Amino acid sequence: MLRIANLKVSIEGKEILKGIDLEVGFGQLHVLMGPNGSGKSTLAQVLMGSSQFTVHSSQLRFNGKDLKKLTPDKRARLGIFLAFQHPVEVPGVSVFNVLRRAKQAISGPVSGSSHPTSSTKSNSERKQQSPGSLRALAGTPSAAATRGLSAFRQELLEYALSLKLSDDFLRRSLNEGFSGGEKKRSEILQMMALSPKLVILDEIDSGLDVDGLKLVSSAINQFRFNNPRSSVLLITHYARILKYLKPDFVHVMVDGKIVKSGRLSLAREIENKGYQAINF
Amino acid sequence: MVNGIAIAKDYKYGFSKPEKYVFKSKKGLDRSVVEQISEMKNEPGWMREQRLRALEIFEKKKMPTWGADLSSINFDDIFYYIKPTDSQKKSWSDLPKEIRETYDVIGIPEAEKKFLAGVTAQYESESVYHSFQKQWEDKGVVFLDMDSGLREYGDLVKQYFGKAIPSADNKFAALNSAVWSGGSFIYVPPGVSVDIPLQAYFRINAANMGQFERTLIIVDEGAYVHYVEGCTAPVYSTDSLHAAVVEIFVKKGARCRYTTIQNWSSNVYNLVTKRAFVEEEGIMEWVDGNIGSKITMKYPSCYLTGRGARGEILSLALADAGQHQDAGGKLVFLAPETSGEIISKSVSHSGGRTSYRGLVKVIKSAERVKCNVRCDALILDERSRSDTYPTMQVDEDNVHIGHEAAVSKINADQLFYLTSRGLSEIEATSLIINGFIEPIVKELPLEYAVELNRLIQLNMENAVG
Numbered sequence: 001m002l003r004i005a006n007l008k009v010s011i012e013g014k015e016i017l018k019g020i021d022l023e024v025g026f027g028q029l030h031v032l033m034g035p036n037g038s039g040k041s042t043l044a045q046v047l048m049g050s051s052q053f054t055v056h057s058s059q060l061r062f063n064g065k066d067l068k069k070l071t072p073d074k075r076a077r078l079g080i081f082l083a084f085q086h087p088v089e090v091p092g093v094s095v096f097n098v099l100r101r102a103k104q105a106i107s108g109p110v111s112g113s114s115h116p117t118s119s120t121k122s123n124s125e126r127k128q129q130s131p132g133s134l135r136a137l138a139g140t141p142s143a144a145a146t147r148g149l150s151a152f153r154q155e156l157l158e159y160a161l162s163l164k165l166s167d168d169f170l171r172r173s174l175n176e177g178f179s180g181g182e183k184k185r186s187e188i189l190q191m192m193a194l195s196p197k198l199v200i201l202d203e204i205d206s207g208l209d210v211d212g213l214k215l216v217s218s219a220i221n222q223f224r225f226n227n228p229r230s231s232v233l234l235i236t237h238y239a240r241i242l243k244y245l246k247p248d249f250v251h252v253m254v255d256g257k258i259v260k261s262g263r264l265s266l267a268r269e270i271e272n273k274g275y276q277a278i279n280f
Numbered sequence: 281m282v283n284g285i286a287i288a289k290d291y292k293y294g295f296s297k298p299e300k301y302v303f304k305s306k307k308g309l310d311r312s313v314v315e316q317i318s319e320m321k322n323e324p325g326w327m328r329e330q331r332l333r334a335l336e337i338f339e340k341k342k343m344p345t346w347g348a349d350l351s352s353i354n355f356d357d358i359f360y361y362i363k364p365t366d367s368q369k370k371s372w373s374d375l376p377k378e379i380r381e382t383y384d385v386i387g388i389p390e391a392e393k394k395f396l397a398g399v400t401a402q403y404e405s406e407s408v409y410h411s412f413q414k415q416w417e418d419k420g421v422v423f424l425d426m427d428s429g430l431r432e433y434g435d436l437v438k439q440y441f442g443k444a445i446p447s448a449d450n451k452f453a454a455l456n457s458a459v460w461s462g463g464s465f466i467y468v469p470p471g472v473s474v475d476i477p478l479q480a481y482f483r484i485n486a487a488n489m490g491q492f493e494r495t496l497i498i499v500d501e502g503a504y505v506h507y508v509e510g511c512t513a514p515v516y517s518t519d520s521l522h523a524a525v526v527e528i529f530v531k532k533g534a535r536c537r538y539t540t541i542q543n544w545s546s547n548v549y550n551l552v553t554k555r556a557f558v559e560e561e562g563i564m565e566w567v568d569g570n571i572g573s574k575i576t577m578k579y580p581s582c583y584l585t586g587r588g589a590r591g592e593i594l595s596l597a598l599a600d601a602g603q604h605q606d607a608g609g610k611l612v613f614l615a616p617e618t619s620g621e622i623i624s625k626s627v628s629h630s631g632g633r634t635s636y637r638g639l640v641k642v643i644k645s646a647e648r649v650k651c652n653v654r655c656d657a658l659i660l661d662e663r664s665r666s667d668t669y670p671t672m673q674v675d676e677d678n679v680h681i682g683h684e685a686a687v688s689k690i691n692a693d694q695l696f697y698l699t700s701r702g703l704s705e706i707e708a709t710s711l712i713i714n715g716f717i718e719p720i721v722k723e724l725p726l727e728y729a730v731e732l733n734r735l736i737q738l739n740m741e742n743a744v745g
Contacts, residue, residue, distance in 0.1 A: 048700045052692070076702035084700075088693040092715030098701060101711070105702030173715070190701065 001026050001231055002047075002198055005059035009039075009046050016042045016053070018256035024198070029224065029232045029245065031267060034253035035275045040235045041085055043253075044202040047233075048082040049075045062198065077106055079197030079230075083187035083204050089176040095186065096170040099156060099193050100149065106194055110152050152193075159192045163215055180207030188219050195227055201234045205241040217244030239271035252278060305361040311335065314458050317361045321427055321461075324434060327441075334447035334457030341451040347637065348575045348606040353549055358521055360459045360492070416474060421505075422467040423478055426494050429465025436467060440496055444527035444555045444583075452523040452551040456492045460525065463493030468503040468534075477506040477539070477725060495526040499534040499562075506537040508725060520548045522573075528556035528564065532586065535563040541728050543572035543735070546602055550576040560586030560615075567723050569596040570605050571735060579637060581610035584618035591620040596720045599632030599664070600739055608669075610639040611651060613679075619650040625717045629660035630743045634667075640681060641673040649679040657687045658716050660709070660743075710737040 002024040009017035016039045024030050034040050046053050047060075049072035060067045062078055070078075090098070103110045153170065160169045163185040175183055184204055191199055201220070205213055221244070224232065234245070242264065250266040251258045252275070260266065260278060270278060305313050314335050318328040343350055416423065422433065430437050447457040468474055499505055522544060530536050536556065544550050550573035556564040566580035582591025593609030605628075611620040626634035636655040657666035668685050690712055698708035714721070714733050721729045 045696075048696075050696055071705070072696060072699040073702050073704050073708075076700055082700050084697065088691070088697045090694050090698065090712060090715055092718030093711050097711070098698065098703075101703050101707060102701035105704070105707075194701070 001063050002233075003059065003061040004047075007043075007046070007058040007060060008056040009042060009053050010056065011042075011053050016256055017046070020058075020253075020256075020258055022251065022258065024231050024233060026229045027224070027231060028248045029234065031242065031245075031247040031250045032233060032235045032253055032258075033237070033239070033250065033267065033270060033275075036237065038253045039256040040253055041202055044082055044085075044200045044233075044235055047075075047200055048072055048080060073105065076102070076194075076196075079106075080200070081191055081194055081196030081198065082200045083184075083191060083202060085202040085206065087175045087178075087183045087187055090174040091176050093174050094171050095174050095189075096153065096156065098174055099170075099190060100152065102190070102194055103152060106196075110149055156189070156193055159189045163189055163219060165189065181209065181212045184208055184212065184216060188216050192219065192223060195230070197227075197230050199223070199230065199232045201232065203235055203237060205236055205238065213241060214244060217241060220245060239267045242267050305359055307359055308356040309335070309358070309360050309455075309459065313360055317459060317461065320361070321430075323430065326438060327430065330442065330447070331458050331460075334454045337447050338451060338454035338458055341448075341454060343451060344577075347577050348604045348635070350549065350551075350575065350577075353521060361461055419472045420467075420469040421472060421474055422465065424465045426463040426465045426496065427461070429496070433465065433467065436498070437465065437496065440498060440527065440529055442527075444529065444557050445525050445553050450553060453525055453553045456494060456523050456525040456553070460492045460494035462491075463495040463524065463526075464497070464507070464509075465495070466497040466505060466507060468499045468505045470500040470531075471502045472500075473504040474506070475504070477508045479508040479510070491520075491522045491524070493524050495524070497526075497528045497536060497538070499528070499530050499536045501531045502533045503531070504535045506539065508539045508728075510541045510543075510728065520545075522548055522550045522552070524552045524554075526552070526554040528554075530556055530558040530562040530564050530589075532559045533561045534559075535565075537565040537567065538580070539567040539569075539724060539728075541569040541571065541724070541732065542576070544576075545572060546574055546600070548573045550574075550578065552576075552578045554578065554580040555583065556581065556591070557583045557585055558589040558591060561588040562586065563590045563592070565592045565594075566609065567594045567720065568607065568609075569720070569724070569728075569732070570607050571598045571732070572603075573605075574602065575604045575606070577606045579608045579610050579639070581612065581639075582620060583612045583614060584620065585614050587615045587617050589615060589618045591618075593620075593622045593624075594720045594723055595622070595624040595626075595636075596717055597624075597626040597634045598736070598739070599626070599628040599634045600743070601630040601632060604633045604635070606635040606637055608636045608638040608655075611641070612639070613642040613646045613649045613651065616645070616647045617649070618646060621651070622653045622655075623719065624655035625658075625720055626655070626666055627658045627660065627713055627716065628664035628666050629739070631661075631663040633665045635669060636667070636685075637669040639671045639673070640683075642676050642679055642681075644675040646676050647678045649676065649681070651679070651681045653681075653683045655685045656716070657685075658713065659687060659689055660713075706740045707737065710740045713740070 004020055004022040007017055007020040008015065020043060032040055042053065046055060049070060055068060062080060065078060067075060100110055156170055165182065165185055175186065178186060184207060187204065204216060208216060220232065224230065247264055250262055250264060252260045252266065252270065254275065305316060311332065314331050318331055424432065442457060445453050447454045466478065497507060528536055528538065542550060554566065558564045564582045568578065568580050570576045570578065580593050582593065584591055591611050595607050595609055597605035597607045599605045605626065608624055609622045611622060613620070622638055624636045626636060628634045634657060638653060640651055640653060642649050653670065655668055659666050666687060670683060674681060690709060694712055695705065695708050698711060699705055703711065713736050721732055724732065
């Protein structure tokens, strides 16, 4: 679904990504590891369409579409989602307000009349799809779109509850005054709400304590269960989150290049010996 | 929501109905025009004398040059009085069709159902529609257009009219005092709390027509009232003038909130004088939103005359291409233990200009005054401009006065974050602006807040497209 070939990226004349090749298939979980400053976060931002970087000759395709010319909102509408490493504060704009608009932009009108038959159908769909404890995390985008605004709010409240976010969370200004852990859980809540096809998690594990890490990991697993064709690219510095997640592939990035790819054992190796010990 | 969109579109493109008037004065201003206005209204002699004295003051006073550029106003090219229909209308269905249609676009009937205790909808120079819910009448609350107020409560009007803002206060107050027409007269008896906002809508619907409404509000001891006025106007190519005067008297322990959203079309000069006198333990709150007009100069004021009185001014200004919003507020502390706050939020874009202009004055002996001023400006592009002109005159040492000012731009990280969630750049920008002004918008009645958010998005769409 995602195909990156020879991706070269620079900022203010300085080359940061020096030829990245990466393919992510449907339903896969890829983990991208690497030391600080290796270019991991740059890759995440470039995939989302940040305008502060210059993208040079390369191939960047998502489900056959060329991403290079697309602005971030168009990429989001194709189903790409980035959980930010440092989510920015937007004073005076509530979490709900942003998510309502985001949902609308990505999946069509959230408000409006909810057709009785379609809502019945969506309920039964939900039951079939999600027998787990986090049943609320189900809900296909098309179903959510027809259920109306209050149903959407209810859905978000359930996600918030499952992530141990407070009752008034949806009313709070986006990321303003959030603790480090709340910011990360908020990103995960947004992922759940928008049901993206490709999720990029940029250091979602940093700033989380053990309980937070478990919560977030279990939410990611549930998301993958509910959205079996959606793929995840998880960027991390540490292997500790891999205690809870089972990646299909692990890549190691050093100095703007992917220097090694493998399976889970590669992550274990890094955890035990550090990046320096990896034999490139 | 659907309604809100329709409203915003029509606001933007303007809508004007065929002009249908019973009487229109000649263009320009002289003694005969003023006399004619007074005669048409069948006023008492003292008001006629007051008008004529005000005219003399107006003619003598120089144009103010310390603020926005007013040099293009041509006083000879303005109609000073237009009477749209022949009599006051009581019920909605009695209104002429085109006026009804115009108000339908603004959404008055629905708003009335939900929020209103009474409506004074001013069409041109005169209130044509006036309804008031019986429950307030029974409590002795008076809510009339100013002309009726003068007729029915002559003594009360005479006691207060021009006492907060004398004709000699400034050139435009003098002009208003000479040719005023319409506006609202409100009296709330002691201890009565009017807990649903009283609303009035003002419109200009004729080319070159000045609108000079005059509002007088008296909130007696321990009473409460919230008055809301919203202004919209169709787009015309020639310049128009709006010079209103609003006088408010807040008695001991009373409270008054006055909310304005003005969205005059971009050719209107909006030069308004608003002042409240606040007695012991009284509270005055101005919530003042300026979206439209070519030039606005407006600084709602609180004169805190009694111990423990409080004044709050929330000022909001949005300046688009060709607009200059020169807004702010004045707090005058005349007694001990008085307190006040001015919060100003302004947004300028597409070459628009905002100015914060404020006065904080504390006289000697006004001890233990507490005052806080905060003005934040958001500038969206290089062509736009924002300035701050704060004035402090503090003659007492034992006071607490704070002043903060900040100028900011739209943050690229915020835009990237919101667009990564699927919002278009326009939508994201609008949302950031809405968030910036939220501390003031949250004080507005719900329908205004919704309209305002829509308007901002529409402004952004036009700014880009």
